[in-house]
Amino acid sequence: METNRYKGFTTATYYVSDSAKEFLEQLSVNRVVHKTILIDDSEYIASGVAFEYGGANFQICLETNPDVILDHNAYLNAKVNLTAMIAVVLAVFLIFLVMLTAYNITKQSQLVDKEEECLELRATIEKLNRRNIDRAIFDIKRNVFGGDSFDILMKKLSDRKISPVTVLDVETKDDEMFDSFLACSNTALSDNVFRFNMKNGVIRLVFVGIDEGTAKEELADLIKRGGFGVDESGNEQKEMGQNE
Secondary structure (H helix, E strand, O other): OHHHHHOOOOHHHHOOOHHHHHHHHOOEEOEOEEEEEEEOOEEEEEEEEEEEEOOEEEEEEEEEOHHHHHHHHHHHHHHHHHHHHHHHHHHHHHHHHHHHHHHHHHHHHHHHHHHHHHHHHHHHHHHHHHHHHHHHHOOOOOOOEEHHHHHHHHHHHHHOOOOOEEEEEEEOOOHHHHHHHHHHHHHHOOOOEEEEEOOOOEEEEEEEOOOHHHHHHHHHHHHHHHOOOOEOOOOOEEEOOOOO
16 A cells, blocks of 8 residues: 555655755754755755644655756746846837937928928029019010010119119111111110110110110110111100100
């Protein structure tokens, strides 16, 4: 029977090694003692304590295989390492999140600045476009303007308070003389003289920033050098603000 297996089993028959006997001798009441002992040439970690019960003294011992403790320590070590790794990963994640948030805030600020710059640039471009349109409309060297543009020019000059402004009309006899006069005036007249085709062979010259006397001299020199047989008797000379 199984109970017969442990008949005669006592501490004296089990703890027979020197280290085991020394361990038993160190046991005291209510104080746990730990010691590494040898039993049957196998190493164990023994834990024991002595106590009294019913007026009798007893000893209780627990033997643990060292591999179990080592495995338990390895488990604890792995657990600690895993916890530390998780903490590091969380810290890195939080740092990355903070950096990403700061980066987004910086980019948002830069985007607002860029939008403001774009608005300013757009306003500048529109202003330049309007200026270029005005220049294109009144490109002195390249264009002979229609008579309906004369009033527009005069209004712009008046709004900008530009003076003096002299207006002289030249009447040509035929289309050939008309074309020849315009071709010659391209180089003979100064850069601030506008030319308008008033129809019926009449070319209106607007001298901007030039007084009447200087304008007449410049026109006379042009007629003389070009040898044009134009009729100057009916020319009108006007100062800025006078009626036609």
